[in-house]
Structures are given as C-alpha cells and as structure tokens.
C-alpha cells in the first residue's frame with residue numbers, strides 16, 4: 001500500500017499550491033491523514049458570513065474508501081445532523097477512488113448552497129425546511145451568526 | 151414468454167407450463183438438463199415405502215445429464231412416484247449446478263440477442279434473469295437497453311496495456327510508460343494495481359457483476375471477463391467472486407432460494423408463484439434433509455399457509471407471557487391432586503398415586519378418548535357462548551387462544567420427547583443385548599415409527615393454527631373430525647412406541663407398531679389431501695387477518 005501515501009502527499013501538495021476558494025485545509029500536526037478544515041459559508045445562502053469548522057480523516061483504505069468528514073460547528077441544515085455528520089452520496093455508496101479531498105470539500109460547499117430536505121439526515125430540520133422554508137432559512141442564518149462568526 | 155418460445159428456444163426450466171403436469175406424469179421429467187441432483191418432492195416418511203428400487207432418496211441418477219444446447223429435452227424415465235396433492239415441484243442445485251445453470255441460460259440467450267457473451271450475461275443479470283422483460287426491452291430499443299445497463303454490444307476483450315508516457319492513474323497518481331493500466335469502453339484509465347485493489351475490495355464486500363468503472367459517476371460495468379483477468383493471481387478472491395456471482399443469481403431470482411439450514415450450500419428452484427401461497431404451501435426438502443417452506447423459509451408448516459404462520463408466530467411472541475405458564479410440564483391430578491410430570495410424548499397419563507387415567511391436554515378421562523363423541527381437539531364455542539355474560543371478551547379470546555396454543559405447543563413438545571425416548575430406547579436395547587447375550591433386535595421399525603410421529607405431530611401442530619383462524623361452521627366440524635382422527639391415531643402410535651420392549655414381547659410390539667404406522671400414515675395423507683383441496687376450494691372461512 002505504499003502507493004496510498006504517495007497519493008495523499010500529492011493531494012496535500014496540490015491543495016497547498018492551488019487552494020480551493022473559501023476553504024482552508026490544515027494538516028493536524030504529526031498526522032498526514034487528519035485535517036482541520038475551515039469552510040466559508042457560500043454567498044446567497046443562510047450560511048453566508050459564517051466560518052464552519054470541519055474535521056476530515058483519511059482512513060487506511062483511502063482512496064478505496066471515502067474520507068470521513070464531519071462538521072464541528074453547530075449547523076442548522078437538513079442534511080447535517082446534531083453530531084455534524086453529513087448526508088452526501090459521494091461520502092457513501094457513490095464514492096469513487098478517483099474523487100479527492102478537493103472534490104469532497106467542494107461537494108460539501110455545494111450542499112450548503114443547496115440543501116436537500118428530501119434526503120434528510122436531520123428529520124426535524126428537514127420537516128421545517130419543507131413546511132416553512134422561510135422560517136428555516138432564518139433559523140439557519142441565526143445559527144450561523146450565533147455559532148459560526150468568530 | 152410466448153414471443154420466443156415459439157421460435158424453438160423453448161425454455162424448459164422457466165416455462166411455467168413445464169411445471170404443471172398431470173398426476174400420472176412422472177416427477178423428474180424436466181430435470182435432465184440439471185444433472186443428478188434433480189429434486190424429489192417427498193416427505194421423509196414416504197421415501198421408506200414408496201421409493202422405487204434403484205432410486206435413491208436423493209432422487210434418480212441420470213446417465214445423460216449432459217447439457218442440451220438445443221433446448222429440447224427428453225423426459226427421463228426412471229422414477230414413478232406420483233405427486234401428492236399437497237406436494238409441489240422443485241429442483242435442488244449444488245453450487246456447481248448453479249454455475250452451469252447460469253451458463254446455460256446465457257448460452258441460450260446469446261444467439262437470441264445477437265450480442266457478445268459478455269454483454270449477454272451482464273444484461274441478463276441486470277434484468278434479474280427476467281428473460282421476457284429483457285427480450286421485450288431489447289427488441290423495442292436495443293441500444294438504450296444496453297446503455298442503461300452500462301454495456302455495449304461488443305466490448306473489446308479487456309486487456310492490460312502499458313507504454314503510454316501520458317498515462318497517469320487518477321487513483322494513486324503514479325504515471326509514466328511503465329505503468330500497466332486497464333480502460334473500459336468509457337476510456338477511463340486506472341493502473342492495474344489500483345484496479346486490483348478496487349475490485350478486491352468490492353468482491354470482499356459481496357459485489358460481483360455490479361462492479362463498475364471506478365471513475366466518479368461512470369456506470370460502465372467492469373464485466374466478468376475483466377474481473378477474472380484482474381483477479382487471476384488471487385485464488386481466494388477469485389473464488390469469492392465466483393461465489394458472489396452465484397449468490398446474486400439465486401438472490402435475484404424469485405424462483406430460487408437458498409436452503410436456510412446452517413452451512414447448507416444447496417439452492418432450490420420452485421415455481422409456485424407468490425400469489426398461490428395463500429392456498430398452496432410450497433414445502434420443499436433439501437438434499438441435506440432440511441424440510442422447509444420455499445415461501446417464508448420457515449420450517450415445514452404444512453398445512454397452514456404462510457400468512458397464517460407468520461401471524462400466528464407473531465401472536466405467540468406477543469403473548470409469550472401468557473403462554474409461558476402453559477408450557478410448564480407439570481400438572482395436578484384432577485382426582486387426587488398429586489403432581490404429575492409429563493416425561494413422554496404420549497398424552498395418555500396415569501396418575502402414579504390414584505391410577506386415574508386422563509388426557510394431558512384436556513384433563514378429561516382417557517376412557518372417553520378415542521370414542522366418536524369425545525372431542526379433545528375442538529374448542530367448545532357453545533360453552534363460551536353461555537359464559538358470555540360472565541366472562542369478559544378479552545378473557546374469552548384468551549381462553550380460545552390458549553385452547554389452540556396448548557394443542558399446538560403439545561405437538562411440538564411431544565415430537566421432541568418422542569425423539570428423546572427413541573434415543574434412550576435404542577441405548578437400552580443395545581445394553582440388553584450385550585448383557586443378556588440376546589439376539590440382535592432390529593430397531594429400524596422404531597426409528598421409522600418416530601419419523602412418522604414427527605411428521606404427523608408437525609402437521610397436527612399447524613392444523614391448530616388453521617383451526618384457530620377458522621370461522622366456526624359445519625365445514626370446520628368436518629375439518630376437526632379429520633384432525634381428531636389423525637390425532638387419536640398418532641397418540642395411539644405414540645403409546646405403542648413408549649411401551650417397554652422385552653425380548654419376549656418384541657415381535658408382537660414390532661408388528662403392532664408397524665401396522666399402526668401404516669394406519670397413521672393413511673390418516674395423515676387423508677388429512678393433508680383434504681386440507682389441500684379445501685384451501686384451494688375456499689371451503690373454509692378464515693378470520694380476516
């Protein structure tokens with residue numbers, strides 16, 4: 001499995017050289033498989049202005065298995081639960097070993113722009129999103145101000 | 151179906167008609183293509199008396215078990231056993247035969263579709279082996295059908311290439327002309343090491359033919375040939391891959407099921423449609439000896455239909471608190487109140503203290519059992535009618551349930567006790583023979599009798615479930631008369647089996663047991679035949695479940 005670290009090295013190198021706009025990725029000291037991520041809330045979304053913390057871990061089987069990602073900042077989002085777990089197909093059965101940390105983070109960013117209450121992880125939030133979207137967006141924005149603006 | 155059967159590509163195993171035949175037709179006629187493990191639908195106890203010479207209990211052995219390319223088949227003569235009214239047709243396959251079966255179907259479809267072998271077998275799997283649907287879709291739009299399945303009609307044979315300076319593996323990021331790689335029709339290239347790791351991971355997760363190109367969102371199937379190419383060096387994973395292929399074949403077909411016995415590798419093919427399970431109980435017997443229901447995979451539950459069985463079992467689970475106390479194996483003598491323990495399968499109890507003879511089930515006097523007017527098996531709806539004012543509805547329904555459950559449970563327990571008793575008897579007789587230097591006593595007749603007892607007790611057990619859900623009317627009374635006939639005969643046989651056997655009495659007891667066994671079997675067949683036709687004729691009304 002010597003090829004796997006090589007891939008991780010290259011990915012990290014590319015992330016440093018050509019960072020994703022609005023996403024900051026830092027290697028946790030001493031562990032090349034563990035990353036701290038800060039994601040800026042996309043504009044025109046209730047998360048705009050917020051800076052959300054995530055942790056990203058590359059399991060032993062990576063890239064055959066997807067990275068493990070979760071939000072550390074409290075989120076009001078139908079596809080993100082209380083523990084920060086994210087419901088995203090490419091992190092599960094739609095994972096491809098040709099996907100990368102970069103594509104994963106971009107997909108998560110896209111999920112913040114376009115919540116999908118029909119495939120919920122947090123049922124109560126999804127319910128609110130479907131019955132009263134305006135109210136839900138207000139709550140999400142309020143949470144962004146409360147928890148994600150340091 | 152008809153669209154291609156008439157072309158001469160008669161599908162002998164999938165044609166529903168092939169499974170319907172007249173009573174006279176011998177049973178194994180369609181199995182020539184399968185080989186020697188063609189299934190025999192028979193119940194335990196029958197094989198002992200009805201199997202023809204030269205036919206093993208596993209079914210007949212065929213000389214011409216070669217695969218037949220043309221799709222024609224000749225009925226194989228050899229077995230003459232007639233199918234009983236309650237028996238269904240089925241076939242048993244071992245893993246090797248399952249593989250052959252898949253190859254056969256694909257080989258038959260290949261010229262029909264006019265596409266490559268690889269595309270044919272993947273398309274079949276994509277269609278869950280539903281040949282009619284596949285043909286229909288393919289005829290209306292072949293390209294779309296292939297594309298939807300992630301296939302092309304003639305994929306080039308997969309090969310590992312190298313020598314491209316521009317190659318870079320999107321998985322491990324190694325690059326250069328030295329790297330060997332594989333590309334499918336989509337053009338996505340990955341190095342062979344990554345491909346192997348990827349396929350191995352999928353195979354160990356249980357995947358087989360569904361494995362597709364590793365590129366994001368790419369639906370192109372890797373295919374069986376390419377998978378075998380990649381796994382060629384790893385026998386263990388390759389073996390798993392083949393297993394997974396077979397597993398998916400059996401799982402994807404409604405007409406196939408694995409034998410649920412632990413570690414059993416056989417699969418059963420049965421074409422009794424789901425819609426018929428309410429009146430036909432698709433009981434099959436695997437080569438390993440396990441007799442089970444093809445429909446719900448539960449143990450043989452003749453003659454109660456699947457839906458009733460699942461309702462009943464759920465009810466028993468829900469009511470286990472209430473029913474627990476019934477299971478207690480001690481009761482008081484109604485006359486002298488001394489404690490009596492049930493230690494045999496027979497319901498004929500005799501109090502050790504006062505010698506009162508009574509029935510374990512209803513506690514009524516034994517002398518009245520076996521006479522026409524006595525109905526140990528019948529729940530007296532009238533007496534509960536009288537009591538309606540004084541007893542609450544819930545209590546009434548509980549009593550009704552307990553009546554049936556007691557009898558249901560008793561047959562289950564008695565079957566176990568009879569088995570236990572057989573073991574002790576065999577041991578005792580062995581010891582007797584050794585110590586007293588007596589001549590060898592053949593105990594096969596005892597084993598046979600216990601087999602008959604087991605089958606009858608199982609049947610009786612489930613008749614109580616039928617009776618529980620059956621609405622009381624004249625037809626139910628007739629049903630209960632038949633049930634009672636078998637029950638009495640079974641108890642009598644059980645009594646004989648439990649009689650102590652000595653050197654001087656053995657011949658007499660043996661004759662009695664064998665005669666009684668034959669009689670019990672007749673009653674059993676009568677009951678099953680009657681219930682089978684009754685269910686099919688809607689003779690009884692059942693509580694709407």
Ligand SMILES: [Zn+2]
Nearest residue numbers: 319322341344
């Ligand atoms: Zn590679």
Ligand SMILES: [Zn+2]
Nearest residue numbers: 336338363368
């Ligand atoms: Zn591809």
Ligand SMILES: [Zn+2]
Nearest residue numbers: 409414436438
């Ligand atoms: Zn079996």
Ligand SMILES: [Zn+2]
Nearest residue numbers: 443445446456
């Ligand atoms: Zn069943």
Ligand SMILES: [Zn+2]
Nearest residue numbers: 483486501504
């Ligand atoms: Zn007594």
Ligand SMILES: [Zn+2]
Nearest residue numbers: 509511512526
């Ligand atoms: Zn009784």
